[in-house]
Amino acid sequence: MSKLIKVVAVLLLSSVIYVSCKHEIPFPIGSGGGGTVIPPPATVTCSADTVYFQNTVLPIIISNCAMAGCHDAITHKEGLTLTNYNGIMKMVKPGNASGSKLVSVITTNNSGDVMPPPPMAKLSTTQIDAIKKWINQGAKNNNCASCDTSSFTYSVAVKSIMANKCNGCHSGASASAAIDLTTYNGVKTVALNGRLMGSLQFKVGFVGMPQGARLPDCEIKQIQKWIDAGTLNN
Numbered sequence: 001m002s003k004l005i006k007v008v009a010v011l012l013l014s015s016v017i018y019v020s021c022k023h024e025i026p027f028p029i030g031s032g033g034g035g036t037v038i039p040p041p042a043t044v045t046c047s048a049d050t051v052y053f054q055n056t057v058l059p060i061i062i063s064n065c066a067m068a069g070c071h072d073a074i075t076h077k078e079g080l081t082l083t084n085y086n087g088i089m090k091m092v093k094p095g096n097a098s099g100s101k102l103v104s105v106i107t108t109n110n111s112g113d114v115m116p117p118p119p120m121a122k123l124s125t126t127q128i129d130a131i132k133k134w135i136n137q138g139a140k141n142n143n144c145a146s147c148d149t150s151s152f153t154y155s156v157a158v159k160s161i162m163a164n165k166c167n168g169c170h171s172g173a174s175a176s177a178a179i180d181l182t183t184y185n186g187v188k189t190v191a192l193n194g195r196l197m198g199s200l201q202f203k204v205g206f207v208g209m210p211q212g213a214r215l216p217d218c219e220i221k222q223i224q225k226w227i228d229a230g231t232l233n234n
């Protein structure tokens with residue numbers, strides 16, 4: 001009998017642990033972090049009418065759905081690992097956004113079903129529209145390059161990289177590692193103390209960022225140039 005109680009207690013406890021879905025620390029500091037870096041498919045030149053999986057869709061999903069305790073490789077809630085193309089495609093019907101589970105969970109107004117779950121914010125309309133468009137365009141595992149290293153101001157280059165690839169985890173009171181990258185001051189702080197480039201370049205002693213994949217070299221160069229030019233609020 002007491003054995004049974006123990007088993008029940010263990011089951012209850014583990015479900016409590018799994019229910020919490022916060023931005024916890026998934027990798028020990030200095031482990032290199034970032035998980036397995038899967039090489040992206042061949043890069044084409046960006047076309048303005050196409051939404052690319054690697055450039056737009058994957059960063060939105062990693063940043064908003066694949067944090068520790070949710071759909072990352074370790075927790076994979078409901079059997080879903082949303083850190084790569086194959087995992088995400090389990091919720092996608094190519095060419096049919098409105099028939100895709102991914103779209104229904106990010107657009108529903110039902111607070112019990114919506115993803116990311118409250119208190120996390122819903123995806124923005126721009127992010128939802130990009131995901132729908134990508135699905136309707138065939139949901140390919142595509143990738144493009146358009147980044148221009150001669151553009152490296154905070155407002156044009158740095159801020160948008162943060163918005164697309166970092167802010168899902170690094171914003172507000174519950175920001176990962178207490179690093180808020182939604183403001184100029186927040187980015188400047190980690191730029192000046194070396195943590196920004198340490199993590200972006202996967203240097204020893206830093207946790208590699210963003211989690212799951214490196215930024216394209218061109219974006220890392222834009223951020224480096226912005227730092228070298230004096231981390232201005234320009």
Ligand code: HEC
Pocket residue numbers: 023024025026027028029030062063066067068161162165166167168169170176177179181190195196199200205206207208209210211215
């Ligand atoms: C999926 C969530 C997630 C995304 C996306 C993400 N981060 Fe992080 N970040 C974390 C977590 C969690 C930690 C704390 C890791 C630790 O301490 O083990 C962290 C830590 C950091 C650190 C401190 C690293 C160190 O070793 O001192 C920096 C700097 C950072 N992130 C910057 C970024 C930048 C810049 C981006 C976007 C290019 C980004 N992060 C994207 C979750 C994320």
